[in-house]
Amino acid sequence: xxxxxxxxxxxxxxxxxxxxxxxxxxxxxxxxxxxxxxxxxxxxxxxxxxxxxxxxxxxxxxxxxxxxxxxxxxxxxxxxxxxxxxxxxxxxxxxxxxxxxxxxxxxxxxxxxxxxxxxxxxxxxxxxxxxxxxxxxxxxxxxxxxxxxxxxxxxxxxxxxxxxxxxxxxxxxxxxxxxxxxxxxxxxxxxxxxxxxxxxxxxxxxxxxxxxxxxxxxxxxxxxxxxxxxxxxxxxxxxxxxxxxxxxxxxxxxxxxxxxxxxxxxxxxxxxxxxxxxxxxxx
Numbered sequence: 001x002x003x004x005x006x007x008x009x010x011x012x013x014x015x016x017x018x019x020x021x022x023x024x025x026x027x028x029x030x031x032x033x034x035x036x037x038x039x040x041x042x043x044x045x046x047x048x049x050x051x052x053x054x055x056x057x058x059x060x061x062x063x064x065x066x067x068x069x070x071x072x073x074x075x076x077x078x079x080x081x082x083x084x085x086x087x088x089x090x091x092x093x094x095x096x097x098x099x100x101x102x103x104x105x106x107x108x109x110x111x112x113x114x115x116x117x118x119x120x121x122x123x124x125x126x127x128x129x130x131x132x133x134x135x136x137x138x139x140x141x142x143x144x145x146x147x148x149x150x151x152x153x154x155x156x157x158x159x160x161x162x163x164x165x166x167x168x169x170x171x172x173x174x175x176x177x178x179x180x181x182x183x184x185x186x187x188x189x190x191x192x193x194x195x196x197x198x199x200x201x202x203x204x205x206x207x208x209x210x211x212x213x214x215x216x217x218x219x220x221x222x223x224x225x226x227x228x229x230x231x232x233x234x235x236x237x238x239x240x241x242x243x244x245x246x247x248x249x250x251x252x253x254x255x256x257x258x259x260x261x262x263x264x265x266x267x268x269x270x271x272x273x274x275x276x277x278x279x280x281x282x283x
Contacts, residue, residue, distance in 0.1 A: 001056050003065065005086050012037075012067075014052035020045050020067060020079075037067075039092040040082065048094055049074035053109040053175065061142035064088060068097075070109035072128050072173070099146045105135055113178035115152075115187060124152070124189075126174035131155040132189060132282075153191065153282060163197045163274065170280040171195035181281055189282040196273040204268060212268045219265050222258040229254050 003010040003022060011023040011031060021034040036044040049071035059066040059078060065088065067079040075096035083089030097105040107125025115122045115134050123135040123146060132153035139145030156169050171193040181188040204212065229251040236243045 003056060012054050012056055014054045014069065016051050018047035018050050018052055020054050037090065040089045041092060043092065045079060045090055047071065047077055048096070049077070055110060055112065057112055059144070068110045069094065070107050070125065072108055075104040075106055076110045076125070097146070099135065099148055100138060101148060103148065105146060107133060108173055109175045111176055111178060113187070115178065124176055124178055126176040126191065127155065128173055129155050130170055130172050130174050130193065132174060132176050132191060153189070161197055163199045166197070167195050167276070167278060170278070182283060191280045191282060193278055193280065195276050195278065197276060198271060198273045201270045201272060203270065208268060212265070215261065215264060219261050222254070222261055226254045226258050
C-alpha cells in the first residue's frame, strides 16, 4: 500500500513482539531499512497482543490511514491515525474491535473485503488454528458495525503427516486475502498457512545410544531445575506480581546451563519435522 501517499507502494509489517514496521519505497523501487512506527509521543507503537499482522485502511472515513492488526489468539486491534494522510500520527494505545453485540473480533489477519457483494466492506479473517471467518458489516463502509462471526472455511482437522505424504489441506495460522482469482465475477480466497511435515532418521548406532545414556542423567537434572524455576516465575504472574530480578537471574543461569545439553540431546531424536508454508486457493 502507498503508506506515505507519494504514488508508490510501500510495505508495512507486524512482528512477533507486537511492534509495527514501515519499509519506504524509493524512486529506484528499492526499500529503505524498516523502522518502527511511533505514536504522538514518539514512542514505538506496540500491540496489546503478540504475533501480529497489519493492514492500513481508512477505518473511520476521515481521509487518513489507520492500522488494523490481526493477532494470533487475541482481539483484532485498531490504531487510530489522529494525524493526516501524508503525516500519520497514531494514538498511543490500540482499541480492540468488537461486534455489534459486544463480542471480541478475533483473527490472525484482518482483511477488508465485500464478501457478500452488498457493496459494503466486511472483515474476513484468518485464524490461529486454520480456517477462515467472516464478520458481516451491517453498518456502512464509512461507519462499520460488525455482526457475529460466520465460518467460511472450517477449521481443518489436525493430522500428523510426513514429507512423503505432503499436506492434505490448509493448516494453522491462516492468513487470508479476498480476490477474484479466476475472473468469473465471484470472490475467491487465497489462504496462507504454516504446517509441519515429519520425517524419521535412521536408528541410533550403538555408540550414539551409549552417548545418549551417558548424557541423560545430566539432562534430566537440568531440565527439572528449569521446570521448577519456570513454575516459580508463573506463580508470580498468576498473582499479578512483578517477577523478582533474583528469580529471573536464577532462571537465566539455569537456561544457559540447560541449553547446550539440550542441543546435544536433541541430535538423538529420530522423529524430526520441517516447517512449511503454502498458499491455498479456495474458489
